[in-house]
Amino acid sequence: MTALDAGRPGAAEPVARDGLVVPPGGGRRLTTAAQDVTFKVTGGQSPTASTFEVSVPPGFDVGAHAHRHSEELFYVLDGELDVLAFEPLVRTPDSWREWESRSGQRVMRAGPGTLILVPPGCPHAFANPTGEPARMLFQAAPPPDHERYFEELMDILASGGPVDHAAVARLRARYDIEQLTPLRHGGG
Numbered sequence: 001m002t003a004l005d006a007g008r009p010g011a012a013e014p015v016a017r018d019g020l021v022v023p024p025g026g027g028r029r030l031t032t033a034a035q036d037v038t039f040k041v042t043g044g045q046s047p048t049a050s051t052f053e054v055s056v057p058p059g060f061d062v063g064a065h066a067h068r069h070s071e072e073l074f075y076v077l078d079g080e081l082d083v084l085a086f087e088p089l090v091r092t093p094d095s096w097r098e099w100e101s102r103s104g105q106r107v108m109r110a111g112p113g114t115l116i117l118v119p120p121g122c123p124h125a126f127a128n129p130t131g132e133p134a135r136m137l138f139q140a141a142p143p144p145d146h147e148r149y150f151e152e153l154m155d156i157l158a159s160g161g162p163v164d165h166a167a168v169a170r171l172r173a174r175y176d177i178e179q180l181t182p183l184r185h186g187g188g
Contacts, residue, residue, distance in 0.1 A: 020041065020045055020046075022040050022041070026038075026040075027039050027040045027053070028042075030150060030151065030154045031154075032154050032157040032158040033057070033157070033158075033160075033185070033186065034057065034060060034157040034163075034185035034186070035054065035055070035056065035057065035060060035153075035154070035157060035185070036054070036055035036057075037052050037053070037054050037055075037150050037154070038052060038053040038054075039052055039147060039150075040052060040053055040137075042143060042144060042147055043142075043143030043144030043147060044144070046143065047142070047143070048141060048142070048143075049073075049139045049140060049141035049142070049143060050139065050140050050141075050143040050144060050146050050147050051137065051138070051139045052137070052138045052139075052140075052146070052150070053077075053135065053136075053137055053138075054135070054136050054137075054138050055133050055134070055135050056079070056081060056126065056127075056128045056133060056134045056135070056136065057128060057133050057185070057186075058128050058129075058130055058131050058132065058133065059128065059184070059185055059186045060127065060128050060184070060185045060186075061125070061126075061127035061128075061182075061183065061184040061185070062125055062126050062127065062183055063096070063125060063179055063180065063181045063182050063183040063184065064084060064091075064096035064099070064123050064124065064125040064179075064180040064181040065123070065124065065125065065172065065177050065178055065179050065180055065181075066121055066122060066123045066124070066177075066178045066180065067118075067120055067121070067176045067177060067178070068120060068121060068176055068178070069120055069142075069176050070120060070140055070141065070142070070145070070146070070176055071117075071118065071119055071120055071140075071141045072117075072118040072124070072138065072139065072140050072141075073115065073116070073117050073118070073138070073139040074115070074116040074118075074126065074136050074137070074138050074139075075113075075114070075115050075116075075136060075137040075138075076110050076111060076112050076113065076114045076115075076134065076135075076136050077112060077135040077136055077137060078112055078133075078134060078135040079111075079112075079128065079130065079132055079133060079134025079135060080109055080110065080111050080128070080129075080130050080134055081109075081110050081126045081127065081128055081134050081136065082097065082107050082108070082109055082110070082125075082126065082127045082128075082129055083107065083108060083109075083110045083114070083116050083124075083125070083126045084096050084099060084107045084108075084123065084124055084125045084126075085116050085117070085118050085122055085123075085124045086099075086101040086103075086105045086122065086123065087101060087102070087122065087123055088100060088101060088123065089101065089102060091123070091180055092181070093180070093181060094181060094182070095181055096123075096125045096180065096181050097127075099123075107125075110126075123180055125181070127184075145175050145176065146175070148175065149171065149172075149175040149177070152171050153168070153171060156168060156171065157185065163182075163183055163184065163185065165182055165183070168183050
């Protein structure tokens with residue numbers, strides 16, 4: 001129905017949709033020793049973005065990466081994470097921890113209440129350098145690629161032992177993820 005149709009006799013009324021309420025602990029949960037992800041809003045529920053609650057264990061480093069088409073938002077709920085969301089002067093291939101932007105931005109320690117918005121094409125990373133788990137709300141747009149990515153990544157990380165970097169690279173290439181530095185968890 002268009003604005004011109006509103007109020008016309010016989011014009012179709014917009015159909016109201018119910019909202020979604022996900023209680024604490026609700027959602028589909030995927031867990032490995034490396035990461036714990038709960039799907040809160042999926043592409044089947046919203047055409048705009050997928051939303052996840054992510055527990056980041058000590059030692060986990062997602063590795064710096066970028067997406068050509070996706071926008072992401074991270075909000076730290078508990079704990080602390082080292083975070084990056086800028087194009088560095090030099091992309092060193094082994095670690096993002098010492099990167100610096102043209103404007104002088106550096107990796108920062110993010111605590112509860114910190115929000116990180118990552119536009120398409122922007123290198124970004126997060127890692128938990130502490131001895132305690134951290135928790136964040138994570139949103140990816142458009143859905144549902146990150147849902148599928150998480151499902152397949154969890155399968156790789158659940159295999160135990162060192163991270164299979166070749167398998168992670170193939171997975172990330174399928175889901176618009178340009179890996180810039182390696183994913184690491186624990187001693188992997």
